[in-house]
Amino acid sequence: MNALCTIPLMLFWHDVRHAWRYPADMLGGAVFFVMMITLVPLGLGGGLGAGLGDAQELLRLIAPTMLWIAVMLACLPQMDRLFHREATSGILEQMRISPAPMPLLMLAKIAAAWVVVVVPLVVVAPLLGVMLGLAVGQMVASTGLFALGGLGFVLVGAMAAALTLGAQGRGIFNAIIILPLAMPLLIFGASAMDALIAGGAVQGHIMLLTALVLVLLVLAPLVSAIAIGFAEE
Amino acid sequence: MFDYLANPTRFRAITAVILPLALAITVLALTFGIYLAFFASPPDYQQGDSVRIMYIHVPAAWMAMLAYLAMATSAVFYLVWRHPLADIGARAMAVPGAGFALITLITGAFWGKPIWGAWWVWDARLTSMLILLFLYLGYMALADGFARSERGSKAASLLLLVGVINLPIIKFSVDWWNTLHQGSSVLRLDGARIDPTMLKPLLVMAVAMLGWFICISILRMHTALTERRIHAILAREGDEY
Amino acid sequence: MTAPRLAIRDLTMRRDARVLLQNLDARLDAGEVMLLRGKNGAGKTSFLRGLARLTPLESGAYSINGIAPNNHNLFMGQFVFIGHRHALGAHLSAIESLAFLVALAGVRANRDALMQALAVMGLAGQATRQTSHLSAGQQRRLALARLVVMGGEAHRLWLMDEPFSTLDEAGRAQLTTLIKSHLQQGGAAVISAHDSIPLPAHQTLTIAAENSKTHHLEARKWEARK
Numbered sequence: 001m002n003a004l005c006t007i008p009l010m011l012f013w014h015d016v017r018h019a020w021r022y023p024a025d026m027l028g029g030a031v032f033f034v035m036m037i038t039l040v041p042l043g044l045g046g047g048l049g050a051g052l053g054d055a056q057e058l059l060r061l062i063a064p065t066m067l068w069i070a071v072m073l074a075c076l077p078q079m080d081r082l083f084h085r086e087a088t089s090g091i092l093e094q095m096r097i098s099p100a101p102m103p104l105l106m107l108a109k110i111a112a113a114w115v116v117v118v119v120p121l122v123v124v125a126p127l128l129g130v131m132l133g134l135a136v137g138q139m140v141a142s143t144g145l146f147a148l149g150g151l152g153f154v155l156v157g158a159m160a161a162a163l164t165l166g167a168q169g170r171g172i173f174n175a176i177i178i179l180p181l182a183m184p185l186l187i188f189g190a191s192a193m194d195a196l197i198a199g200g201a202v203q204g205h206i207m208l209l210t211a212l213v214l215v216l217l218v219l220a221p222l223v224s225a226i227a228i229g230f231a232e233e
Numbered sequence: 234m235f236d237y238l239a240n241p242t243r244f245r246a247i248t249a250v251i252l253p254l255a256l257a258i259t260v261l262a263l264t265f266g267i268y269l270a271f272f273a274s275p276p277d278y279q280q281g282d283s284v285r286i287m288y289i290h291v292p293a294a295w296m297a298m299l300a301y302l303a304m305a306t307s308a309v310f311y312l313v314w315r316h317p318l319a320d321i322g323a324r325a326m327a328v329p330g331a332g333f334a335l336i337t338l339i340t341g342a343f344w345g346k347p348i349w350g351a352w353w354v355w356d357a358r359l360t361s362m363l364i365l366l367f368l369y370l371g372y373m374a375l376a377d378g379f380a381r382s383e384r385g386s387k388a389a390s391l392l393l394l395v396g397v398i399n400l401p402i403i404k405f406s407v408d409w410w411n412t413l414h415q416g417s418s419v420l421r422l423d424g425a426r427i428d429p430t431m432l433k434p435l436l437v438m439a440v441a442m443l444g445w446f447i448c449i450s451i452l453r454m455h456t457a458l459t460e461r462r463i464h465a466i467l468a469r470e471g472d473e474y
Numbered sequence: 475m476t477a478p479r480l481a482i483r484d485l486t487m488r489r490d491a492r493v494l495l496q497n498l499d500a501r502l503d504a505g506e507v508m509l510l511r512g513k514n515g516a517g518k519t520s521f522l523r524g525l526a527r528l529t530p531l532e533s534g535a536y537s538i539n540g541i542a543p544n545n546h547n548l549f550m551g552q553f554v555f556i557g558h559r560h561a562l563g564a565h566l567s568a569i570e571s572l573a574f575l576v577a578l579a580g581v582r583a584n585r586d587a588l589m590q591a592l593a594v595m596g597l598a599g600q601a602t603r604q605t606s607h608l609s610a611g612q613q614r615r616l617a618l619a620r621l622v623v624m625g626g627e628a629h630r631l632w633l634m635d636e637p638f639s640t641l642d643e644a645g646r647a648q649l650t651t652l653i654k655s656h657l658q659q660g661g662a663a664v665i666s667a668h669d670s671i672p673l674p675a676h677q678t679l680t681i682a683a684e685n686s687k688t689h690h691l692e693a694r695k696w697e698a699r700k
Contacts, residue, residue: 021565090559099580167378184406230387
């Protein structure tokens with residue numbers, strides 16, 4: 001019983017520490033996130049530079065969707081690598097012969113990935129939101145949404161990474177596999193943020209998002225564990 | 234332990250009966266269905282003759298969903314009982330299934346142009362169908378994405394099951410998103426409102442498509458089985474040198 | 475403990491369409507070594523991975539210390555698997571990697587025990603160096619150091635895939651001493667090697683490839699010799 005808790009916890013710290021030693025892993029997503037958001041206003045053209053109200057308004061309108069897509073795109077390429085290093089180094093096979101059950105170990109890895117990948121994004125998100133014309137208070141309030149949605153993306157990404165482990169051309173597969181699975185998260189997340197900004201009833205949206213993340217929280221560790229079993233045969 | 238030889242043999246024996254039967258049903262239903270759809274059914278009072286697209290569009294959409302469910306069922310058989318034939322079946326159904334999804338989308342676009350005035354509208358059903366097509370593509374890519382085909386089969390089967398769990402969630406989220414972002418201006422066919430003269434060709438066409446799907450799937454399974462035998466023979470020969 | 479360290483009954487194993495071994499019966503008692511022999515690609519690694527439950531077996535049964543593999547939690551505590559790959563985190567120090575591997579196997583060890591194990595394997599000076607900066611031989615020693623830490627767990631069956639490769643003369647001697655002391659404490663080991671090992675083997679299992687068209691399914695034949 002004790003091993004059930006201590007081994008996954010130890011794995012969690014191992015992964016976080018490993019990422020901390022090599023910060024490029026940890027900050028890569030955040031840098032990508034910042035760049036994507038910076039490029040949108042530039043792409044919208046001269047209207048913004050001239051300070052025209054219409055372009056400003058348009059930017060504000062698409063800001064929640066932009067932020068959510070950017071969070072998703074910043075998370076997923078990093079998740080692609082989640083099991084790759086472990087598989088080639090042999091850590092994955094040692095995990096599989098650990099007394100702790102594999103789904104729990106997967107959960108620990110996913111939790112560590114959340115800390116490493118999502119937390120930096122959540123920290124930068126308010127700043128970028130404000131730059132897109134959203135109010136400071138709204139952005140601070142929506143960090144919780146990003147943290148929750150980010151967990152969803154990490155869960156989906158872990159499943160896809162486990163399923164495609166060892167495939168030729170992993171990156172393309174990941175995109176095709178992830179899109180249908182990540183789409184509900186994007187819809188619920190962006191609309192929750194829309195509601196938050198519009199000052200409407202947010203609770204229902206948040207509950208939908210939470211419910212979805214909970215389903216994934218059960219599904220993803222199981223599916224990942226089974227898929228890794230297939231991959232390592 | 235599964236007998237790798239006996240089951241495919243039995244499968245060939247059973248399908249030798251089913252295949253001509255399904256083919257006959259397909260030909261008959263298709264002929265009758267086309268006659269009904271083009272000659273024996275009235276044009277819609279609003280949509281005119283373009284309503285006839287429905288007789289392909291709607292059964293294709295049904296088949297796209299049915300094929301996915303059939304594949305997911307096969308995946309369960311493959312993953313739980315390790316039956317290789319179930320995997321061959323799922324792989325065989327993927328291509329016609331994806332084809333049905335594609336036909337649904339294309340006919341939807343043709344239908345949408347005169348009715349909505351645009352080739353593509355972000356309607357909940359069309360969007361769901363697009364996502365279903367992505368699920369098909371993901372399955373096919375994953376199944377063929379590995380050096381060892383068995384690995385691809387297992388991963389892809391698992392993806393099918395995840396997809397089946399996600400399908401209602403996707404459907405729900407898209408419907409929900411649609412009601413948020415679009416008004417009720419979208420013209421839709423209501424199941425209850427449909428006239429019997431239109432329902433009859435619709436069902437006959439559905440039977441024709443089901444028969445065609447069964448034929449294609451069985452033929453593709455035969456091809457896959459033959460291919461496996463060739464590979465096995467080549468591998469055996471290769472051992473000698 | 476009355477149960478044999480390893481008991482195999484009527485085991486058949488295949489990889490894709492190829493039968494690696496068929497109807498194998500074997501038994502390994504405390505203090506014994508089973509040596510796996512065979513050409514490259516014959517199936518030595520698959521057999522070891524099969525015993526560690528990393529690869530599914532076709533049919534038959536086996537147990538380690540009387541415990542069947544389906545009892546996951548208990549079974550995984552009955553052996554140590556030393557594979558080709560060292561399972562070291564690239565950005566971690568030697569001692570951190572060792573601590574991780576030991577903990578993953580469900581064994582508690584304090585820093586002194588870990589340091590001592592590194593010292594035994596001749597890595598005392600490398601404890602805080604990043605593992606990716608160690609040489610291939612040093613990495614292997616580091617992977618083997620967990621055997622020292624788990625030395626107290628004599629009941630564990632050591633499953634070792636080519637453990638002597640990439641080790642220098644001193645490393646081979648250290649490993650030999652390690653295995654011998656494990657055997658003296660009542661342990662047992664299954665070791666694969668394609669050249670001779672500096673250990674007396676109690677049993678040798680040879681995978682011999684036979685190139686015969688008519689007997690294709692039995693092309694890989696296992697022979698058990700006492």
